[in-house]
Structure formats: structure tokens, C-alpha cells
Amino acid sequence: MSVGKTVLELEDVNKTFGAVNALSGIRLSVLAGEVVALVGDNGAGKSTLVKIAAGVIPPDGGKIHFDGEVVDFRGPMDATKAGIAVIYQDLALCDNLSVTANLFLGREIQNSAVSPLNEEAMESKVLELLSELNVGQIKEIDIKVGSLSGGQRQTIAIARSLIGQPKVVLLDEPTAALGVAQKVEVLKLIRRLADRGIGVVVISHNISEVLEVSDRVVVLRLGKVVANFETKNITSDDVVAAITGSKSFS
């Protein structure tokens, strides 16, 4: 596995909601080509961290470096344009639209601004992308997304994030709602994203899954980073101990 330079770095990021310190002094870096698992108890601040990196909410303090530059995202579109893709738990797919239409939603290919949609160009790109990702389960791309299974929908959501050629992909609990076989498929897919040189951040509650898919495990507890493990050096007991705070790792 080829891990490259740092693509995303948070430096002393803080966020409070009223009296709650959702995040304080967060330092986190994500390298190109690695999978970082973000774990922690409910309310630890995982989703808040992802939302800040995605430009959905602004941090109260601290800096975000992306691809070597300090960035100040004014909204999610800024982050998307810069090259950060987010896959939320609810996936946000349009069930009434085809696989192709969903993948290109909001950035359809047209020959010019006033031209009709170039369906053929979009379909070709989708076929190419799906075969690159080696996802065999999706055979028809003009089928409506509403008739696909949960795992297939998750795959579509992940594939969609790749249309914009992102450098970082953030996934909030991508396997929470899936069956066993589908989980395996999605984990493989996440691994393949990293193999393409993308920096991947995965939020997950499932520790065995975290150990299986990640290169590093970052543990949040009460809004602070309490551990930053190399996955190959640890066991699930270490992760649990860090999450619950029964043992200190810093």
C-alpha cells in the first residue's frame, strides 16, 4: 500500500455548541492513500468533526489545511469543489432517478450550458467508474435507485462521491444499516478508494470492522483526540479502553 503526503490536516480545531465543547484542540492528519477510522462513544464529536471538514459548519477556532493550503470553507459546495467528498448516513439518493442520474446529480454533463443532457457521456463514465471500482453487483445503470438493495445504494453513494475526483472522502457510518455480505462488499470498496490514492476517513461503531479496514484509528472522547493508533499495532481491547477512557494512551 502506498501512503503519500498529507492531504487533510486539522490544527487545534475547536467547536462549542452553547455550553457543550463538542471539539477542543483537535489535531488530525489524513494521508493520501490511507484509511483513518474515527471512533468514539455517542456524543464524542465524530459527526461534528466530519461536518467541519466538509464545510457544513464552521469551526470556532483552529486551522484546516487541505492539499498544503489553509482553507476556509463557507459552505459544503466549497469543500466539494476543493476535493472533499462526504457520504452521510442517509446517503441522500433520489430513489426516483436512475443510477446514472444519481451519480451525476448537480453536475450533469452537457455540451454547453444550454445543451440538453449528454446521457451517453454520463453512462460511459458511470460504466467506467463502476468497473474500475470492481463493483459487480450493479448490472443495470438505468434502473431506478429506489429498487436497489441497501448495499448497492451505499455503493452508489460512494461511487457518486468519486465523480468529482476528490482527494479526501469522509464516510459517516457507511455500514451501520447493512447485512453481513453487503458490509464486506462496502469495506472492500472503501479499501479500493484508498488504493486509488484517496485519503479516507470512516466513522464506525464496529470495532472489528475498524480493525479490518483501517490503517490508523483515531479515538475521540468528549471532544478530544485521546489516541492515534497504527492499526497493525493494536487489539480491539486497546480501542475499547481508549473509547471508554479506562486507560490513557497519550
Add this chain to the structure above:
Amino acid sequence: MSNQIQSIKVWFRNQLTADFSVLPVGISLLFLSIIFQSLNNRFLSGENLANLISQNVPLALIATGSVLMLLIGEIDLSVGVVSGLCASIVISLNVTKGWSPLSSIAVGLIVGALIGLSNGFFVTKFGLPSFVVTLAGLLTWQGVQFTVLHSSGTINLPDGFISSLMSTYLSKNMGYLFALIALGIYALSILNNFRKRKNANLKARSVQASILKFTVLAVIILGLVRLLNASRGVSAAMVFLLVVVTIIDYVTRRTKFGRNIFAIGGNLEAASRVGINVKRIKISVFVLGALLASLGGIFASSRLLAVSTQSGGSDLLLNAIAAAVIGGTSLFGGRGSVWAAILGALVVGFISNGMDLMSFDSETKLIVTGLVLLAAVSIDSVLRSKYRKRG
């Protein structure tokens, strides 16, 4: 054998899960034709069909707007009144004030567009449900319509451009020419699609299915022209309706604007997350819907050769929404086609006209139309839940 059954099943499933399936409404039309024709053999005569179509062109125009509204997950309850108000403005400017027909029509359409703009503004700016905003509009515009017609109550339309909208018919040859041009354009678009897919190295669509679709359409269109030519011929209003619906259908299926409409109706949250300007699209659709309602009103006044305080009232609103839904447009947003408006309007028209021929009273007609609407809504709901398997 079981293989064949399997492929028929798959075909049916694809039909039912498609954006828009003509299957239910097509079967309804066939069924109604058979019943009414067997009860009264004048039903499918050229004269009666010409009558039926001209009765329903205004309804189909208004229903086309209702389809667009339903596609974005909204509803406009003021379309009937808006059609009546705009027609009243147009006729009163033309007849009472002596304005030229075209400038009167232009003013009427501008008023319609402004009403749509105002509806869209209140819905998107304040997040109000569209049924409330347009219900308020229904009362307001009704009041304005009464004011416009105040001095007279009814204005009769003399011979002229506006009255000719509904009374112009193509010559027999022109009727066939129109049919052939329409079929030619359709054939070219199919061929063009095959060529583009081939150039992009994509899997070709089924040739048999394309030929079948084309043949069915050709038989229906040429047969219809032949029937109509046996009487007064193809009406200009019908040609106008078909051209309008073809253009809007193209816009909804082949342009970015149309794709955004379906996305908003399918999943509002997803649409706004990918940066679609939801407010702008919604307001545009409110304007389009109101414009189509205004056009429908103008055609209705042309048919009745008058406007009155009754114009746009009675069951017009419900029939427009019924036509959209019976035609296969989902009440839940994001599923349907503007062709549903025409097919649904035909079902509503078939029921009304067929029962007229059998001299049923209007009470029975209302009940039957209501039941058909209920059936259509139930089918919509069942399809929606049945074909959303998850796992």
C-alpha cells in the same frame, strides 16, 4: 416457456417502476372505449371524438401544469381560478377595451405568470405548504375575477382570433401531413439515440421494443387522424396542445432543468445538498404551472365563446389534478410525465362524454370520476411501496 414468463414479468416490473408507465392509463382508456362503444356506437365516431378532444384541450393544458407541480412535490389549488381570471382579463381587454387579441392574450399570460411567481415566492420564501398558499390564492383571484367582470358578469366573445383558437381545423391533407411530421420526428429521435449510443460504445437499446412502440404510436395517430378527418378534421387546438406537451416533455426529460425538477420531487434534501438551486427551480415551476393554467383558460373561453364569473370554477380544478394523477403522476413527487396530463384528461373526458351519450346525470359523472381518481391514487400508493424493496 418459464423463461418467457420470466421475461414478461421483468418487462411488467420495468413498466411499473419506470418514471412513467402508460400501462394503467392505457388499459383504462381501452377499457372505457370498449364499454362506451358497445353501449353506444357513436362513441368512437369522428364527430364525437372531435367533440371530446375539443372539450378537453383546456383541461389537458391546465393538467400539464398540475403534473409539473406534482413532479416537484407541490400542488396548485388555484389553477382553475387562475384560468378563469386570465381568460376574463383577456376577453375583457379584447372585447370591452378593444385591445388587439394578441396584446390582450399577452397581458393575460403576464398576469398568470405573476400569480405563479407570487405563489412560488410565498412557498419558497416562508416555507409555507403550497396547498395553503394556493388555497388563499383561490379566494383572492376569484375576488379579482369578479371585479374584472363586475360591470357585466358575462362577456360574450365575438368572431375573431380568440374565438378561432378552438374552431380552426386542419384540412384533411394537412392533418395527415401533421401526423407524418410528428411520426418522422419521433423516428429520427429514435435513430439519433441509437447512433449516439453506438458512437459511445454503449449497449444498444432493444430494436424490437423501439419498433413496437413506433408502430403502436403510428397506428394510433394515423387512425385518429383518419377518424377525425371523417368529420371536421384535426383541430388546431389539438395540434397546439401536442406541440406544447412535446416541448415540455423534452425539457423535463432531457435538460438539466428537468433533471432538477425530478431530483427535487424525489429527494429535496439530496437535491439541495448537491447544490441545486431548489428555490429557483420551484418558482420557475410555479410560473410554468400558472402560465399553462392561463393558456387553458383562454382556450376554454374560446370554446364557450364567453367568460363569466363561473369561468374556471366548478370541477375544473379537481379534474385537472385528477387528470394528472389518473395519467400516472405520483402525488408523492418525482414520478410522472406530462403525457400523463393528456392521457388522464382523456380518461376524465371519456367518462364524462361517454356518460353524456348514455344520458347519465352530472351527479353520477362526478361520482364515477371521483372513484376513478381514488383508484388511481391507490394504484400510485401501492406501486410506490411495492417496488421499493430494500435489503
